[in-house]
Amino acid sequence: MNWIPEQLAFSVAKQRPKDSNKGTFGRLLCICGSAGMAGAAMLCTGAALRCGTGLVDAALPESIYPIVASRLPEAVYTVYREDDFSPVLHSLRKASACVLGCGLSTAHPERVRNVLRACCDPLVLDADGLNCIAEDVSVLDTVSAPLVLTPHPGEMARLLHCSVEDVQADRVGAAASFAAEHKVILVLKGAGTLVAAPDGRLLKNPTGNPGMARGGSGDLLAGMIGAFLAQGIEPYTAAAAAVYLHGLAGDRCAARFSQQAMLPHDMLNELPRIFLRIENTRRI
Ligand SMILES: NC(=O)C1=CN([C@@H]2O[C@H](COP(=O)(O)OP(=O)(O)OC[C@H]3O[C@@H](n4cnc5c(N)ncnc54)[C@H](O)[C@@H]3O)[C@@H](O)[C@H]2O)[C@@H](O)CC1
Numbered sequence: 382m383n384w385i386p387e388q389l390a391f392s393v394a395k396q397r398p399k400d401s402n403k404g405t406f407g408r409l410l411c412i413c414g415s416a417g418m419a420g421a422a423m424l425c426t427g428a429a430l431r432c433g434t435g436l437v438d439a440a441l442p443e444s445i446y447p448i449v450a451s452r453l454p455e456a457v458y459t460v461y462r463e464d465d466f467s468p469v470l471h472s473l474r475k476a477s478a479c480v481l482g483c484g485l486s487t488a489h490p491e492r493v494r495n496v497l498r499a500c501c502d503p504l505v506l507d508a509d510g511l512n513c514i515a516e517d518v519s520v521l522d523t524v525s526a527p528l529v530l531t532p533h534p535g536e537m538a539r540l541l542h543c544s545v546e547d548v549q550a551d552r553v554g555a556a557a558s559f560a561a562e563h564k565v566i567l568v569l570k571g572a573g574t575l576v577a578a579p580d581g582r583l584l585k586n587p588t589g590n591p592g593m594a595r596g597g598s599g600d601l602l603a604g605m606i607g608a609f610l611a612q613g614i615e616p617y618t619a620a621a622a623a624v625y626l627h628g629l630a631g632d633r634c635a636a637r638f639s640q641q642a643m644l645p646h647d648m649l650n651e652l653p654r655i656f657l658r659i660e661n662t663r664r665i
C-alpha cells in the first residue's frame with residue numbers, strides 16, 4: 382500500500398502565470414445545501430474559494446441564499462425556487478467542474494440523476510448526492526463525465542447495500558472494486574482515507590486525525606476536490622492531493638486548537654497558511 386506523497390499533494394498549487402485571469406482557473410458549480418443545511422453549502426463553497434478556483438458558483442435554494450451569500454461575497458449564486466431546478470441545469474453548462482450533494486437533502490433524487498446525465502465536465506458526488514443514487518447505482522455507468530465519489534463508510538455501505546462493519550472490514554476491497562466496476566475515482570473517507578482509481582491505482586492518506594470526526598469536515602473536502610478539478614487537474618491527482626491537504630489542515634488545527642475543540646471552519650482558515658508554505662517552498 383502506497384501513501385499519498387507530499388510532492389503530489391503540493392503539485393496542485395500551480396504557479397499562477399503573470400498574465401492569467403479568473404478564466405484561467407476554472408469555474409466550479411457547487412450544488413449543495415438545503416433548508417437546515419446551509420452550513421454544508423458554506424463550507425464546500427468556502428473551501429473551493431480558498432483552493433484557487435477562478436470563479437465559484439453556488440447553486441442554492443432561495444431559503445438559504447441570504448445566509449450563505451452574506452458570509453461568502455466572492456462567490457456568485459444560482460438561486461432556484463424549491464419547485465424549479467432548471468436554473469441549476471443552465472449554470473451547469475457554464476461550469477468547468479461541479480460538486481453535487483453536500484447538504485442537498487434526498488427530497489429530489491431525480492435532480493441528482495438529471496445533473497449526472499447532463500454533466501460533461503468532472504464532477505464530485507458527495508453526501509446526499511450519493512444517498513440519492515444508492516438504491517440504483519447503475520446511473521453511474523451512463524455518465525460520460527469523469528466522476529469522483531467521496532463516501533464515508535456509512536455512505537459506502539448504502540452504495541454497496543451492506544453494513545458499515547462490512548465496509549470497514551475490507552476498506553481496500555470496497556474502494557478498489559467499486560472504482561473498477563463503475564469507472565470512477567472512489568475516495569473512501571475515515572482514518573486513513575483511501576483513493577482508488579479504475580485502473581487499480583490506490584493510495585492511502587498519511588494525514589488527518591480524529592479531531593476531524595465532526596459534522597462539516599467532509600463538506601470542506603468535496604469543495605477542495607472540486608476546486609482542483611475546475612482548474613484542470615486530472616481527477617485522481619485532484620482527489621489524492623485534496624485528501625492530503627485536507628488532512629494536513631486538520632493536523633495543523635489540532636496542534637493549534639486541540640482535537641477536542643478544532644472546527645471544520647478552523648481547517649478552512651488554515652488553507653491560506655498551507656498554500657503560503659507551498660508557494661514559499663517553491664521560491665527557494
Ligand atoms: N452544517 C451542515 O449543514 C452539515 C450538513 N451535513 C449534511 O448532512 C447530511 C447527512 O450526512 P451525515 O454524514 O451527517 O449522515 P449519514 O447518516 O449519511 O452518516 C452518518 C453515519 O455514517 C457512519 N459513518 C460515517 N463516518 C464513519 C466512519 N468514519 N466510520 C464508521 N462509520 C461512519 C456512521 O454510522 C454515522 O452515524 C449530508 O447531506 C451532509 O452533507 C453534514 O455534512 C454535517 C454538517
Ligand SMILES: Nc1ncnc2c1ncn2[C@@H]1O[C@H](COP(=O)(O)OP(=O)(O)O)[C@@H](O)[C@H]1O
Binds near residue numbers: 588595600601
Ligand atoms: N478519525 C479520523 N481520522 C482522520 N480523518 C477523519 C477521521 N474521522 C473523520 N475524518 C475525516 O473527516 C471527514 C468527514 O467527512 P464526512 O463524514 O463526510 O463529514 P460531514 O459530511 O459531516 O462533513 C473525512 O474527510 C474523513 O476522512
Ligand SMILES: [Mg+2]
Binds near residue numbers: 507508533599600
Ligand atoms: Mg459528508
